[in-house]
Amino acid sequence: MSLSEVLQLFVLLTFLVINGGNTAAIVLAARASMQRERRVSTLEEKVLMRSATYLPVSFLIPAYNEEATIVESLQSLLAMHYPEFEVIVTNDGSKDGTMAAMAEAFELVPCLPSPRRFTSHTTVRTAYRSRTRSNLFVLDKVNGGRADALNAALEQARYPVVVLTDADSLIDPEALQRAGTRFLDEPSLVALGGTIRVVNEADVVDGAVVRPRTPRNFIARWQLLEYLRAFITARAAMSQVGCLISVSGAFGIFRRSALLSVGGLRTDTVGEDLELTIRLHRHFRDLKLPYRIEFMLDPVCWTQVPEEAKVLARQRDRWHRGLFEALWAHRGMLFRRSYGLIGSMALPYAWYVEGLSPVLEVSGYLTIILMAVLGTLDWPFVGAFLALSVGYGTLVGLASAALDQTLPHSPKSTGDRYRLFIAVMTENLGYRQWLAVVRVLAMFKIKSSRGKWGAMTRRRFS
Template sequence: MIEVLEVLILVYFTVLNTFYAVAVSVATRELSYHIRRRQSVGLTELLNREFYKPVSILVPAYNEEETIQASVDSFLALQYPEYEVIVVNDGSRDGTLATLIRAYDLIETNRNASKTLATRPVRTIYRSRTRPNLTVIDKENGGKADALNVGLTYATFPLFCAVDADSLLDAEALLRLARRFVENDRLIAAGGSVRVMNGSVLKDGRVTELQLPQRWIERVQVVEYARAFLAGRTTFSALGLLLIISGAFGLFKRSVVIEAGGFLEGTVGEDMELVMRLHRRMRDQRQPYDVEFDLDPVCWTQAPDSWKVLRSQRDRWQRGLWEGLLHHRRMWFNPKYGRIGMIAIPYYLLFEALSPLIEVGGYAFMLILALTGHLNLTFVLLFLLLALLYGTVVSVAALSIELFMRVHYARPQHRLQLLLTALLENFGFRQWHAWVRFRATLKLGQKKGQWGAMTRQKITARK
């Protein structure tokens, strides 16, 4: 029995790391293609094109007093022919609304909802006297999904972009992502890259100088984001298996989402659940469609800078992953849903949702073997090689591709420090992270649909 468990654990990590290796290879090819594409299609050409689709930018906000103005400034500075920004204040208890009123000279106005989704009551609608494409909606607290649904009902354009209130968009980001909807009529949802802006220099709502955060806890998240978006989502998108579009930056066809019922309340993973529901609905109706990820557009986000906040965030992410998978369990291993049901969902179930249980179980298994005198040195070495060393090599490879092909840190020592972080994250941080996700899995069903506490640093910028 012990030998069987040892073999199963080793096979699990062998399969997982084989996927990582393939992902790095696919990501390298896709990144090269995107770099050539970006160079061949410049901003001037994009702006001069006659065909584009207007976009509504939805910004759900809850207790975002410290970051909301810098974020809205970045959205208002986007280079796009026609768009509106709709900030939905979800009953914030801090000065979020007061900050918006003061910064943008807001006054009360009347505006009717074009489509109806069941939401919490709206208190007041504001328009800006200085920025005509900015609307602020103040509503009773109902959670992020409810805030997004309110934004959907008041949006007026065919595409909507869902962004986080603590995020900044590159000036060209929306233009480059929306281009995909003009080029591909089948496209119903697309996501862009999200990167950590902690420590960077901002000017006029834009990241003008990329700098490495001083704290190790922030640096390790730079590595995580690079690996997740470069090696993970790039590969899944290229294979037609994409299940997640980040809540920090995603673009959707508004009519399709409204017909699907909007964002689902009662889950902390409303972004993944929506994408899974769109896959399910389109395949049930046998309609052709695409869901894609684009490396090119970049959204900058503020990563947690304390262990407490990071633990809370990863707890929510793990519970959200399970909630989305369980809500759509009908799709598990179901040939009716094609590669989504037979490949994408099984991967997320076995190698994402269950991975902390298996990893923590593997460490516990080794401890039990050691205490009972049955520890097999060969198993220990192979387990550490597959679970730690090989994962480290893949992380360094993914980060190296990101650093030297796409991201330009001004100081060479910053690149070396990030590579060192990629080496060290597997020894301590990874085990801590697995434990947090392990505990989150055991808490499924608790604190459903809550925003969760996220302490923000005040965003400062150079003028």
């Protein structure tokens, strides 16, 4: 076989692996959506019946330079309809007015923190409680990164279930009741992920999203489509077959005992949520203990996404470095029978499709350019393949958008649907290729800036 034929075969095999996985994910996600429809009425009955039976919950929120959103985010959380919960915010050495904003809004006064030391984190300078909200606590500590801040809050948590979320996020008021019911029903459940949705340009009143919208900003709109594929399709599908290896740090619900059993979050990686989920799989399988890690469509958390290319590039650079850090840390799980489908399917798929596919994609573009210059390019093959690739990618986007329309929190106006359709049709015309380059460049910086906060531009919700 000639070099050209070998390359063509390799490209086709890669296409089949990636898009075969996408097809399977769509089928499994559709199944999850149908199961949700059947479960909703039963779940509502359980929530009503168990109003006196619940698991108390601790919200753990790391904050770094969140002056613009922290007060509204906390007001949203504190308005949660749940019998017993606490909110613990860790101010991780913010350089803006984050601490002052919280102190003024919630009348913070110093208090004594718990002396417990189960995890690794930097020094807590002062602990505070709110005079106006008895279930709000704030830790002011030396900067150590997001995972470090969460570990400090985890030590102070009093309740058996903890929710890891961000200071720029808004949690749907009913989210905790739906998730809490699942933890009561399944004692072996150690982690539960919920759906992350884009809040940009949504109508927000008193910290609650009253009308979701499809952003007019194209960068935010393309990200909305990515979030639909990642949560409504991919994670719902992986949960269906017991292969969920990432519970998002923006909205992850865990048994506190499970987190403490693995030593909390690692502070030497920027992919702490992915690494934590894989480590939980490894821990319970090594000990041969029953456990479940699941995803639910119903619990919803709203988050801000970048609207500027340079900010998005920094975020995706950090995410891709975190992906490789987590996968490399647990490379010993690959193809080991004791780790079941996690080791034989989920992790290899993550290595190949999530980790290496940008390299293959960028290499493909460079190869096409080189072969065109040398006059050896098979134009009919390249044209047919690009049409097939873009066409199938568009179909996957349309399928994810269609599944989303069956759920209650999706934007449903004609204008919103039209803008989402435009995003689906244009995503492959430059945006996807640019992100592939960003992710490839991130691989050259994997050993730098480990565990550091990424700079993000925050905007007020209202």
